[in-house]
Amino acid sequence: MNQTQTIKKNTRVELYDWIRVIATIFVVIGHAAYLKIVTANGGINYILPSQLSPTYNGFLLSSFRFLAIWVYTFHMPLFFFLSGAVLGLKPIGQLFSFIKSKTHRLIIPYLLVALFFMFPIKYLGNFYTYSGLSKAIISFFTGFGGSDEGHLWFLIALFWCLIIFVCITKILDKLHSNHPIIILFICIIVSQFSIRYITFSFLQISTSLYYIQWLALGYLFESCRRRYTIPYSYSILISIFIILIYLIAYRIISPHYNISIIAGIIFSIALSVVLSPLFQLLKKKYSMHYNNFIKRLFDIYLFHDPLEYIIIRIFLNKNLLSTSIGCYAYLFMRTIGIILLSIMIGNIIEYVLKRISSHFSKTKKLITDIN
Numbered sequence: 001m002n003q004t005q006t007i008k009k010n011t012r013v014e015l016y017d018w019i020r021v022i023a024t025i026f027v028v029i030g031h032a033a034y035l036k037i038v039t040a041n042g043g044i045n046y047i048l049p050s051q052l053s054p055t056y057n058g059f060l061l062s063s064f065r066f067l068a069i070w071v072y073t074f075h076m077p078l079f080f081f082l083s084g085a086v087l088g089l090k091p092i093g094q095l096f097s098f099i100k101s102k103t104h105r106l107i108i109p110y111l112l113v114a115l116f117f118m119f120p121i122k123y124l125g126n127f128y129t130y131s132g133l134s135k136a137i138i139s140f141f142t143g144f145g146g147s148d149e150g151h152l153w154f155l156i157a158l159f160w161c162l163i164i165f166v167c168i169t170k171i172l173d174k175l176h177s178n179h180p181i182i183i184l185f186i187c188i189i190v191s192q193f194s195i196r197y198i199t200f201s202f203l204q205i206s207t208s209l210y211y212i213q214w215l216a217l218g219y220l221f222e223s224c225r226r227r228y229t230i231p232y233s234y235s236i237l238i239s240i241f242i243i244l245i246y247l248i249a250y251r252i253i254s255p256h257y258n259i260s261i262i263a264g265i266i267f268s269i270a271l272s273v274v275l276s277p278l279f280q281l282l283k284k285k286y287s288m289h290y291n292n293f294i295k296r297l298f299d300i301y302l303f304h305d306p307l308e309y310i311i312i313r314i315f316l317n318k319n320l321l322s323t324s325i326g327c328y329a330y331l332f333m334r335t336i337g338i339i340l341l342s343i344m345i346g347n348i349i350e351y352v353l354k355r356i357s358s359h360f361s362k363t364k365k366l367i368t369d370i371n
Contacts (some may be wrong), residue, residue: 015225016086017294018272018279020322021076024297025339026071026268031151031305035066035312041136042128042147044309046316055324061331062090069312070246073254074264076154077214084157084165084218085225088180089307092166102159110155114140117307117345118150125309143203151305153204160208180220187216214261235273242267269363292343299346304338311338 027288035046048056054063092098115137123133136148149156168186172178194209242263246253253260272279283290311333 014231015272016082017269018276019085020297021279021294022268022272022275023075023082024300026075026078027301028304028335029064029068030072030075031308032338033065034107037315039136039150041132041139042122042161043123044127044312045130046312049072049316049319049322051319051322053322053324053327054320055327058327063325064331066250070250071264073257074261074268075259077211078265078268079154079212080158080161080211081218081221083162084215084220085222086218087162087165087215088219092169095166095170098166099163102162106155106159108276109298110149110152110159113302114149114152116340117303118152121306122150122309125313127309142367148206149204151301154301157204157208157211160203160205161212164208165215165219180183180216180223184216184220186211187212188221203277214265217265230269230273232273232276235270238270239274242270271331292347296343296346299349300339300342303342303345307338307341308334 035044035048037043038045117129118136119140121134122128123130128136139148147153165183167188168190169178169183171187172183191210191213194206196210198206245263253263279290311330315321315326315330316331321330
């Protein structure tokens with residue numbers, strides 16, 4: 001069996017798993033270079049030390065910062081694209097059941113992670129003062145007083161985006177006009193309308209309207225993927241071509257936002273196919289660890305960003321960037337270290353929840369036996 005046949009056979013689940021891995025790594029990279037970020041109620045603004053090691057501005061770390069700037073232009077549209085593609089895998093079903101499912105999947109983590117992890121960790125990372133933290137929590141739960149959802153904005157925006165998208169598809173279904181191209185066209189109109197005329201950002205509704213075009217593009221991609229293969233050799237050429245274009249003409253391309261996003265999405269799909277032999281090898285040889293990593297991709301997104309502020313605080317306040325080893329450790333911790341910590345947190349939470357669930361099950365059984 002050749003590489004193209006393998007990809008076509010396994011694409012339904014595996015291709016999107018591979019893209020999820022790429023997208024998650026890209027979002028970590030995109031959040032791993034900043035030293036300054038300001039919100040309505042908090043923020044950081046670190047200044048590099050005067051005794052900064054030359055390694056910080058050397059080839060490796062400079063290349064990484066360039067990569068971070070590039071992937072930041074498309075990593076979130078890529079997540080919406082992927083969500084649309086996965087949505088197209090099976091019939092949507094009834095709207096109420098769909099909303100219930102997405103509430104459990106997106107809104108509950110949005111609330112719990114914010115209250116019990118994001119805000120406390122950001123406070124420890126000097127992102128908030130005590131007063132700023134109080135205001136941020138109030139604005140988070142009321143939707144007023146500034147936007148302090150942090151990286152969790154994606155969850156609430158995706159929630160609204162999916163609901164609005166499903167409503168559009170169901171209306172078009174009744175009109176017998178639910179072809180993915182028609183859906184994409186309408187979503188582009190909705191997106192452009194929101195950019196020009198919707199200025200409020202209450203609960204990320206306006207944001208969801210903007211990103212709906214990328215979700216619709218993913219939905220269209222899934223309908224096309226069923227009929228076409230993704231040749232392995234083409235994927236290699238596409239990946240190399242896009243990298244070269246960005247290296248040569250980044251300043252020309254970057255102002256054209258939508259072109260950058262489409263190129264980034266195409267690159268991510270092609271790269272996931274190029275790396276597919278590696279993914280398949282890891283799955284075959286290290287099945288348990290591979291499956292756990294895929295399972296923890298959502299946890300990496302949920303937990304990675306607040307941890308960045310702890311790492312920045314430690315390295316900048318302790319002047320650890322004054323040595324080459326410190327610079328390399330800084331790069332490691334803001335990327336691989338963050339990923340490993342997020343996976344560890346996800347594993348711990350799952351273990352605790354299983355123990356709690358087991359305890360309640362035993363208690364319930366004991367009460368039933370007594371009665």
